[in-house]
Amino acid sequence: MDAVLAGLSMLTQIDVMIYLLLGIIAGLIVGAIPGLNDNIAFAVFIPFAFAMGAPSALAWMIGVYCSTSIGGAIPAIMVRVPGTASSLLTSLDGHTMARKGDAPLALSIAITSSVVGGLSSSVVLIFFAPVLALFALRFGPAENVALGLLGIAGVVSMATGSFWKGVLSAAIGLLIPTVGYHHGEARFTFGNFYLYDGVSLVPLLVGLFGVAAVLELIEEEARDRLNGQGSSIDRVRIGARFLSRAMVRRLWPTWARASLIGNIIGAVPGAGALLAIYLAYDQERRITAIKATDDDPDHVPFGAGAPEGVAAPEAANNAVVASSMVPLLSLGIPGNSVSALFIAALEIKGMTAGPLLFQRHLDFVWMILLSFLFANLVMGPIAYAALKWLIGIVYALPRRVLAAAIALLCLSGAYVIESTMFGIWTALLFGFLGYGFRRAGIPIAPIILAVILGGRIESSLFNALTLSKGSWTIFVDPVNHPISLVLVLASAAFLLSPLAGYWRRRRAA
Amino acid sequence: MDAGFAGTRFKVTVQMSAQSAKADLIVGGLSVASGIAIMLASRDYSQPARQFPMWLGATIVLCGAIIALSAWLRSRQAENPGGAPRPASSLWSGLRENGRLAVVLYALVMLGWSLVLSFGGGYLLPSIAAVVLLLIVAGERRPGRVILGAIGIAVFVFTMFYILFNARLPEADYIRELAASSRRLF
Numbered sequence: 001m002d003a004v005l006a007g008l009s010m011l012t013q014i015d016v017m018i019y020l021l022l023g024i025i026a027g028l029i030v031g032a033i034p035g036l037n038d039n040i041a042f043a044v045f046i047p048f049a050f051a052m053g054a055p056s057a058l059a060w061m062i063g064v065y066c067s068t069s070i071g072g073a074i075p076a077i078m079v080r081v082p083g084t085a086s087s088l089l090t091s092l093d094g095h096t097m098a099r100k101g102d103a104p105l106a107l108s109i110a111i112t113s114s115v116v117g118g119l120s121s122s123v124v125l126i127f128f129a130p131v132l133a134l135f136a137l138r139f140g141p142a143e144n145v146a147l148g149l150l151g152i153a154g155v156v157s158m159a160t161g162s163f164w165k166g167v168l169s170a171a172i173g174l175l176i177p178t179v180g181y182h183h184g185e186a187r188f189t190f191g192n193f194y195l196y197d198g199v200s201l202v203p204l205l206v207g208l209f210g211v212a213a214v215l216e217l218i219e220e221e222a223r224d225r226l227n228g229q230g231s232s233i234d235r236v237r238i239g240a241r242f243l244s245r246a247m248v249r250r251l252w253p254t255w256a257r258a259s260l261i262g263n264i265i266g267a268v269p270g271a272g273a274l275l276a277i278y279l280a281y282d283q284e285r286r287i288t289a290i291k292a293t294d295d296d297p298d299h300v301p302f303g304a305g306a307p308e309g310v311a312a313p314e315a316a317n318n319a320v321v322a323s324s325m326v327p328l329l330s331l332g333i334p335g336n337s338v339s340a341l342f343i344a345a346l347e348i349k350g351m352t353a354g355p356l357l358f359q360r361h362l363d364f365v366w367m368i369l370l371s372f373l374f375a376n377l378v379m380g381p382i383a384y385a386a387l388k389w390l391i392g393i394v395y396a397l398p399r400r401v402l403a404a405a406i407a408l409l410c411l412s413g414a415y416v417i418e419s420t421m422f423g424i425w426t427a428l429l430f431g432f433l434g435y436g437f438r439r440a441g442i443p444i445a446p447i448i449l450a451v452i453l454g455g456r457i458e459s460s461l462f463n464a465l466t467l468s469k470g471s472w473t474i475f476v477d478p479v480n481h482p483i484s485l486v487l488v489l490a491s492a493a494f495l496l497s498p499l500a501g502y503w504r505r506r507r508a509a
Numbered sequence: 510m511d512a513g514f515a516g517t518r519f520k521v522t523v524q525m526s527a528q529s530a531k532a533d534l535i536v537g538g539l540s541v542a543s544g545i546a547i548m549l550a551s552r553d554y555s556q557p558a559r560q561f562p563m564w565l566g567a568t569i570v571l572c573g574a575i576i577a578l579s580a581w582l583r584s585r586q587a588e589n590p591g592g593a594p595r596p597a598s599s600l601w602s603g604l605r606e607n608g609r610l611a612v613v614l615y616a617l618v619m620l621g622w623s624l625v626l627s628f629g630g631g632y633l634l635p636s637i638a639a640v641v642l643l644l645i646v647a648g649e650r651r652p653g654r655v656i657l658g659a660i661g662i663a664v665f666v667f668t669m670f671y672i673l674f675n676a677r678l679p680e681a682d683y684i685r686e687l688a689a690s691s692r693r694l695f
Contacts, residue, residue, distance in 0.1 A: 047670075047676075048669070048670075048674055050674075050676070051674035051675060051676060052674075162576065164572045164575045164576050164579075165536075165572070165576060167568065167572050168540055168568075168569060168572035168573065168576070171565050171568040171569045171572065172569065174561075174565055175547065175562065175565045175566075175569075178561060178562045178565070182558060183554075183555065183557045183558035184555070184558070185554055185555060185558050187551075187554060187558060187562065188550065188562070211619070214615070215612050215615060215616065218608075218611050218612055218615045218646070218647055219608045219609060219611065219612045220608070221608070221611070221647055221648060222608030222609075222610070222611035222612075222647075222648065223608035225608075225648050226608060398649075399647075400644060400647030400648055400649050401644070401649075401658055401662070403615075403643070403647055404640050404643040404644055404647065404658070404659075404662055405662045405665070405666070407615075407619060407643060408636060408639070408640060408662055408663065408666045409666055409669075411619065411622070411623070412632075412636075412666050412670055412678065413670075415626075415678065415679065416670055416674075416676040416677065416678070419676075419677045421623065421626060421627045421679070424623050424626070425623065428619060428620065428623060432616060435612070439532075440532055440533070440535075440536045441529070441532075441533075442536070458561045461561065462557055462560075462561075
């Protein structure tokens with residue numbers, strides 16, 4: 001209880017509150033600008049975290065993380081251009097509603113659904129993260145290896161595109177933390193003094209997320225220019241309105257189902273918001289089709305402006321947000337690439353995500369948990385109040401100016417970390433690599449996760465094999481290491497699922 | 510469906526598939542080469558230090574080989590099905606059409622900015638110059654907007670890091686020398 005109060009008092013400090021609110025506003029703006037997302041916002045921001053107090057830095061990040069998907073729904077509804085990938089399906093029914101003149105209703109449903117989804121996942125986070133962390137304290141080296149493997153297997157199996165490119169991406173990611181001084185010798189340092197401590201995480205993330213995204217933004221801008229399409233969108237002055245009681249009654253079951261799906265998917269490492277929105281949307285489409293009767297005046301089919309078609313993906317994508325922090329805070333395994341950036345922020349502040357965080361910094365943990373709850377409570381009213389202004393400011397910012405500003409912020413931020421040019425070169429190298437990987441269809445998420453887990457996996461693997469005198473059966477020993485066995489089996493299931501799907505499709509064809 | 514349209518669509522699909530197969534062949538080949546290089550470099554380390562990178566090198570070789578092999582099989586299927594010669598496009602026009610020329614130029618400006626900073630060119634002036642070039646590459650042609658935008662962005666970033674968050678930014682040699690000599694005066 002003392003820790004809860006300490007966390008609450010940390011959160012209620014005036015500067016922390018201001019950063020949380022600024023984070024929410026920044027998240028709304030970033031989400032609403034097509035081409036920008038929370039990854040880029042964090043890549044730009046993380047270097048600033050050095051100069052800030054830990055609670056303020058974390059509060060800002062939580063604010064951004066929670067509100068980005070609401071922001072993303074605005075252009076999805078108004079101009080059918082999703083601001084973030086997680087608003088992809090919102091554009092289908094949301095924009096159809098807007099074309100019918102129901103834009104205020106669609107925006108209100110998006111905001112309210114996001115708040116409901118976000119609040120549900122905050123509650124899940126508050127109840128499940130401490131329990132899971134308590135359980136994780138029993139983990140030894142074998143379990144840690146198996147857990148790391150599970151995290152990577154989850155991301156690889158869920159990554160879009162080729163399975164082998166996902167494995168390649170994870171292997172490259174695992175290789176990066178091997179650089180530096182380990183096991184009494186310098187590996188892959190090529191005599192470079194700066195590499196003795198390993199590849200610095202922040203410039204790497206700034207490069208993979210920020211610089212690579214800038215290059216993609218420029219490519220898109222140039223292509224649009226050559227095709228004669230302007231990047232500017234006509235300004236619209238429209239606001240949201242409060243939902244009627246009848247609409248709330250109608251959408252409650254949708255919110256409940258979509259939030260449940262989002263919470264479950266969010267807690268699975270690597271599954272991410274896209275899977276959650278697709279499942280929630282599909283589930284609601286089926287249920288609405290079954291329930292529909294010909295004489296029902298309120299029935300609108302999915303794709304033709306169904307309010308449930310906006311409510312389901314919006315509730316699901318926000319339910320993923322806080323629940324993706326459950327494995328991160330309790331096990332040290334990020335639920336997705338955005339939550340992985342929290343690990344970087346925690347490391348900057350000298351904290352390590354995982355069960356030990358609950359032992360050593362319980363007040364911080366509670367501050368984080370309560371911040372998610374508070375952010376979800378206040379982001380709804382802020383989004384309602386700021387909507388008109390937000391739409392105006394968003395469409396006034398040209399993409400080319402944004403790209404230049406992000407490029408300079410990212411590269412300057414990479415310098416600031418260690419005050420050396422090596423940070424800038426690292427960010428540029430990983431930025432070009434990240435852009436190349438995206439062009440080649442190699443997913444980025446497995447690299448990020450593997451970079452973060454790689455050091456822990458290697459040291460735990462070394463310890464586990466030393467304990468077992470080189471016997472690999474330690475990982476599948478049902479008597480002494482049942483948890484490791486379960487985790488290894490779950491990893492195998494994750495890795496084999498895309499191959500099983502491939503063989504099924506081949507047999508069917 | 511209109512036969513002509515269907516034929517064109519088929520040709521486009523085949524061409525895209527051939528392009529992606531070519532890209533995958535390059536990815537696969539590079540991966541195999543890098544994996545072998547990693548394994549060779551790891552041989553010199555002691556047993557505990559080399560084990561993990563060795564496995565990763567082998568995994569990279571395996572993935573690269575599978576990607577290259579499947580790309581090769583795909584490229585054989587897609588190889589010039591109608592017998593019609595593929596339109597030749599120069600590297601320059603190819604880059605321009607896809608918007609990748611802008612990406613290459615953008616990357617070069619960022620590299621140039623970093624080099625100037627490395628050689629003690631200071632922060633603010635090279636940043637303003639770099640943002641001017643970045644805005645032009647991105648398609649901004651109005652001189653007023655380019656100059657004001659560049660000054661605004663560079664000064665904003667400088668203020669955020671240097672003044673607001675008290676972080677160090679690269680200093681120009683001539684400014685450092687000027688500051689040192691002016692200190693000597695007093």
